[in-house]
Amino acid sequence: MQSVSSRQAEGVDAESAAAVEDALLDFAYGNNLTSMLVNFVCGIVVLISLWLMVDDPVFCLAWAAGLLAVTAFRVIVQFLPARTLDQFQALPPLTKRRWQKITAIGLGFSALLWMIMTFRVTGYDTPSLQFANVLIVASLAAGATGTMAPQLIIGRYYLSALLIQGSVALLFQGGAMMITGLLGFVFWAAMLFGHYRNHLLLRSSIKLSFANSRLVKDVEAERRALEQLNATLEDRVRRRTAELKTRAERDALIGLYNRTGLQQWVSDQSLAPGFVFAVIFIDLDRFKEINAGLGHTIGDAVLSETANRLSKLLPEGAVLARWGGDEFLVACPAHGAMAQQAGLMLANRMREAVELPIKASGQTLHVSFSAGLSLSAPESEAFASAIRASDLAMGQAKRTLRGTTLVYSEHMKCDQERRLMIGQFLRQAVSSKEFSLSFQPIVSSSLQSIEAHEVLLRWNNPVLGSVSPDEFIPIAEESGEIVAIGAYVLDEALHQYAASGSASRSGKLAINLSLLQLVAPGLVDQVRNALAKHRISAHRLVLEVTESIFDDRNTALINTVLTELHRDGIEIHLDDFGTGYSSLSRLHEMPITALKIDKSFVQKGDAQATAIIEGSVLIARQFGIRVIAEGVETLAQAEALQEIGVDALQGYLFSRPVPRFQEAVTVAQIEQTATA
DSSP: OOOHHHHHHHHHHHHHHHHHHHHHHHHHHHHHHHHHHHHHHHHHHHHHHHHHHSOOHHHHHHHHHHHHHHHHHHHHHHHSSOSSHHHHHTSOHHHHHHHHHHHHHHHHHHHHHHHHHHHHHHTSSOHHHHHHHHHHHHHHHHHHHHHTTTOHHHHHHHHHHHHHHHHHHHHHHOTHHHHHHHHHHHHHHHHHHHHHHHHHHHHHHHHHHHHHHHHHHHHHHHHHHHHHHHHHHHHHHHHHHHHHHHHHHBOTTTOSBOHHHHHHHHHHOOOOTTEEEEEEEEEETTHHHHHHHHOHHHHHHHHHHHHHHHHHTOOTTOEEEEEETTEEEEEEEEETTTHHHHHHHHHHHHHHHHTSOEEETTEEEOOOEEEEEEEEOSSHHHHHHHHHHHHHHHHHHHHHSTTSEEEOOHHHHHHHHHHHHHHHHHHHHTTTTOEEEEEEEEEETTSSOEEEEEEEEEEEETTTEEEOHHHHHHHHHHHTTHHHHHHHHHHHHHHHHHHHSOHHHHOEEEEEOOHHHHHSTTHHHHHHHHHHHHTOOGGGEEEEEOGGGGOTTTHHHHHHHHHHHHHTTOEEEEEEETSSSOOGGGGGGTTOSEEEEOHHHHHHOSHHHHHHHHHHHHHHHHTTOEEEEOOOOSHHHHHHHHHHTOOEEOSTTTOOOEESHHHHHHHHHHHHHHHO
């Protein structure tokens, strides 16, 4: 059984053979007109010779008529299927083979005419005429080896018809003509061999031509395939390059320029004389709460919608980029004299758009942002400096006036440098023993006793000097150093409290805890171990926390920690009440034993502040929570607070913060006696 490959090869060979035969027919058609012309001219020459040498007009006229008839027949057959070789080549193979058969009839008639002429001439006793006839017939035969080369069988018959009959006739004449007849047979054999060789050469030439054509086609196909491959590769390289450029310069989530893309954009810009960039650094407020509370999917949707709203407000020639996380950067060209005002107006319009409700996955969210503004020349280095400047201004806005836009000023750079120095020095402050503690008493509103002493942290750095807690505590919380600092405060305060030997006369010890301490692992064990180490009862300890404990992200964890501490007997006080984002209705969510009214309400002393204090006291009573007021500086304030129903007071009226616990106890007792 033949394999598929062998059958395919046979199919290709058969197709090639058919193509060769078809090409031979094309050559035959092309040569046939020449053959007819030569045959007609030779016939005319013989007729003229015969007319001049022999008196045989009847034969001459009859042969001439036959010549004309055969020539006319062959011409008609030649041009009947096609007028030109190109037209003939376009014919189907079957039509060509039909033409070949009809053409063979015309050739047969031509050969018959020459057989008749040869037979007639050999009958005349005119050697010169016989020689002329032999010469012409030999010439026709020699020419036929070429013109009839495409047709092997028909050519053989035609040559044989031209030469054999004449050679036989010459043999029978005897004498010298007999030798001529024998030579005629030799010439016939030579012509057959020549015709066969020409046929083989033509066939080989056609095959070679086809092979060359196929080779050219294959080479051309390979060239086209290679060009297509190159074009495809070039296209892929272009697309890949564009894709890599997009990845390098565009944010994957939103599609805005990223940092690299923004820098490239700036380098491509050319501003008109007098124009600068207003650079706006935008940071979404409390966006981390959305990510943590609702998930990154909703967070990403909020970022996309925010970017969309910001993009719609971009003036012509401006650009919006995502700087990272929830930070965006706007660069807006503006005339130098109006650039700052234009930047502020654009930031305000953008804030109004962003603050509109955002719907994401069935949630309705409200977002705002803090922003910083600076101006920049179009050069890349100046632009990079402007980004840093606007970032500083944005940071200042988030710390002081969240939800606003601040214009960069030089003092912000100084503030940032100081913050960096504070952050660096805080890392060694505990180990370098740069911290110290001060204590301020909390007295009952009846002024009869000291309820507790609040522990206040002080820092004196060799380089920075004395640094206010309002300055270094937020930085410690941002850096995470507050956890180590808080551990130091707890241990040192309990140590001084235990060493004073006056715990019964000094009341409890109130220590502040930051949110980071509350969520850090092991706080409960840390407090218990510290109490055990210094042999102090848990009932003597007060832990003060801020309203940040109501942050929804950590409510469950903080509640667990505070509940465990409260069960041990430790009091939990809510410090700086009224300055955060909790409400009185949430007090029952945590084990709060007392809340401390912030000093800002005490020192205002107006009707609104008094109403807030009264309301806080009223509701706190409903929850069984005591109320402490901070910042009491005058006797009038103390009396007013006592009348409202505040349980305890704290402030300069009773004592300023005093270093070392034993001194604080002594000073507090003296001040209390003087106040009473």
